[in-house]
């Protein structure tokens with residue numbers, strides 16, 4: 754194991770201990786491939802599953818792996834044929850057994866930060882699907898909650914506006930201007946700071962840089 758791999762595992766285990774104090778399950782996987790297997794193992798056959806716009810879960814091959822098994826009922830907005838079907842998928846998501854997401858940032862203390870434009874993702878994280886599994890690259894972990902919010906707003910959001918080709922100030926210079934643009938993707942900021950002890954939230958930390 755390289756020093757970087759050792760440090761990533763140490764950091765992830767520290768965060769997982771913090772998550773446990775907030776009644777949130779946590780697991781560490783050294784690689785994306787291990788994380789795909791872990792998530793598949795966490796979801797019983799026959800479950801219904803949905804997810805938001807996370808690039809992490811797409812890029813690591815998780816969404817493809819879920820589609821490849823016939824074990825699940827999947828509500829996938831990427832397969833919607835019209836804006837109306839996208840909206841219908843958003844609403845079906847609330848009745849799903851599992852919701853899979855990444856996070857825009859996490860603190861070492863276990864806060865989970867997400868920013869949303871439509872609000873469908875943070876709404877499903879907050880309430881609806883019976884269980885939420887976050888898959889989080891080691892690069893998303895920040896020193897504390899303030900640093901996590903800064904990461905989400907100052908790093909993740911401007912990259913996503915470029916990806917989505919939004920007409921926002923950050924698309925022009927890569928820096929957040931705390932805008933009130935109608936095209937802003939930063940309309941809602943959600944922080945999980947604690948959970949009921951019902952096993953609803955689970956975080957799989959991956960020892961690789963994933964997503965933005």
Ligand code: SF4
Pocket residue numbers: 906910911914921922923924928929930931932933934936937938939
């Ligand atoms: S400039 Fe606006 S859209 Fe861009 S990151 Fe800041 S608040 Fe979000």
